[in-house]
Amino acid sequence: MTFATLGLIEPLTRALDTLGYQTPTPIQAQAIPAVLAGRDLMAAAQTGTGKTAGFALPLLQLLTLEGPKVTANSVRSLILVPTRELAEQVHESVRQYAEHLPLSTYAVYGGVSINPQMMKLRKGVDLLVATPGRLLDLYRQNALKFNQLQTLVLDEADRMLDLGFQEELGNIYKALPKKRQTLLFSATFSDAIRLLAGQMLNDPLSIEVSPRNVAANTVKQWLVTVDKKRKPELFVHLMRKQHWKQVLVFAKTRNGVDQLVEKLQGLGINADGIHGDKPQATRQRALDRFKASEIQILVATDVAARGLDIEDLPLVVNFDLPIVAEDYIHRIGRTGRAGATGEAISLVCADEVNLLSAIETLTRQTLKRQDEAGFEPDHRVPDTDASGSVIKKPKKPKKPKAAGGKRNLGKWVDSGEKPEDVVQSIKPVRKVPVFNTGPRKRKP
Numbered sequence: 001m002t003f004a005t006l007g008l009i010e011p012l013t014r015a016l017d018t019l020g021y022q023t024p025t026p027i028q029a030q031a032i033p034a035v036l037a038g039r040d041l042m043a044a045a046q047t048g049t050g051k052t053a054g055f056a057l058p059l060l061q062l063l064t065l066e067g068p069k070v071t072a073n074s075v076r077s078l079i080l081v082p083t084r085e086l087a088e089q090v091h092e093s094v095r096q097y098a099e100h101l102p103l104s105t106y107a108v109y110g111g112v113s114i115n116p117q118m119m120k121l122r123k124g125v126d127l128l129v130a131t132p133g134r135l136l137d138l139y140r141q142n143a144l145k146f147n148q149l150q151t152l153v154l155d156e157a158d159r160m161l162d163l164g165f166q167e168e169l170g171n172i173y174k175a176l177p178k179k180r181q182t183l184l185f186s187a188t189f190s191d192a193i194r195l196l197a198g199q200m201l202n203d204p205l206s207i208e209v210s211p212r213n214v215a216a217n218t219v220k221q222w223l224v225t226v227d228k229k230r231k232p233e234l235f236v237h238l239m240r241k242q243h244w245k246q247v248l249v250f251a252k253t254r255n256g257v258d259q260l261v262e263k264l265q266g267l268g269i270n271a272d273g274i275h276g277d278k279p280q281a282t283r284q285r286a287l288d289r290f291k292a293s294e295i296q297i298l299v300a301t302d303v304a305a306r307g308l309d310i311e312d313l314p315l316v317v318n319f320d321l322p323i324v325a326e327d328y329i330h331r332i333g334r335t336g337r338a339g340a341t342g343e344a345i346s347l348v349c350a351d352e353v354n355l356l357s358a359i360e361t362l363t364r365q366t367l368k369r370q371d372e373a374g375f376e377p378d379h380r381v382p383d384t385d386a387s388g389s390v391i392k393k394p395k396k397p398k399k400p401k402a403a404g405g406k407r408n409l410g411k412w413v414d415s416g417e418k419p420e421d422v423v424q425s426i427k428p429v430r431k432v433p434v435f436n437t438g439p440r441k442r443k444p
Helices: 010-019 026-035 051-065 082-096 114-123 132-140 157-162 164-177 191-198 228-241 254-268 280-291 325-332 349-364 420-425
Strands: 042-044 075-080 105-106 125-130 153-154 181-186 205-210 219-225 247-248 271-274 297-300 313-318 341-347 406-408 411-413
Touching: 010 051, 010 082, 010 228, 026 042, 026 051, 026 205, 042 191, 051 075, 051 082, 051 125, 051 153, 051 181, 075 132, 075 297, 082 125, 082 191, 082 280, 105 114, 105 132, 114 132, 125 132, 132 164, 157 181, 157 254, 164 406, 228 254, 228 341, 254 271, 254 297, 271 280, 280 297, 313 325, 325 349, 341 406
Parallel strands: 042 181, 042 205, 075 125, 075 153, 105 125, 153 181, 219 341, 247 297, 247 313, 271 297, 313 341
Antiparallel strands: 406 411
């Protein structure tokens, strides 16, 4: 099968040839004809399987062949994404696919000035990639209209509907024309999100090209148990022992990112970090330097867990396990992409046993444990399995008290120690004066 046999026009196949795309992936083979046919779609596939091309290629073809020319401050196709980094990446892919097409494309997101974005939208944009918050800002300032909208795409749809975007999506949904094509793409869909998403689509076609919520089999996964306070020390030990060259590290909090980066830099290791408190330009610069192998270690919160395509990334390390189990799949999906192999290592402490159990239940596999000599935890991480069980070992019986001892005045008497010696060693109790609390007699 080729992209031409899927019905794509020559300018698109020419761009794909330039990019080295030879054969459609399973998600592309199923999604492209459905989108070209005008169907609403709910598509699930593992990370790194080419979902972006699955919706972007047919959208660009529909925009080229159908519909009127875009008018001022209008948009004909809208792709919503959860993070700024993903907005940039999706738009870059779209721009490459549309190289030989007479279409305008653009990306808008927060963290940067809104004024240049308003200026760019004055002439209208055929295909716009956006984060929900900035899109609403532009709409409320009358810089953007939806009267020409033909297609709405929610990329990483589970994240969009699940983590803080529900209100924004509801407001966007009200502003859009009811007659439109809607596409939902993601690597994971919970049952609750599927139910909610079903309300937004009209007779949707459901596509699943791999088991739900399963990580790609190209990623080798294992974990090391360690006490929480020793995680930074273990990370540095493993990095030096295994000669890690390029590592994407996920931490749970923004402070955690900053603290690990500071420690690594203090050891002379070329590291940087990205999280939501950093300016967008700083985040993008760190990501670009990491992709160019100018940075050895990139530490990030889950802003980097979704959709980011880092070519030939060999290793992902979960310094902290994610609170949401589905994010584990997206995190480790940054490696082992497009058929390449990768490795994902998690550093797990006793406090995270329930998070570990949730991940193993979701992925239907028990992660292999490998102890690291010298880092065995004082606080043991209970065994877990893919059924969701936390297996607690029985408590060790208490040791019986030593026989032959005599207790005297609250102190153990060792053999060979005379009781009278013990008595002499104990300080006498100071007498506490007793006060008469009765009524005082008056002197005559």
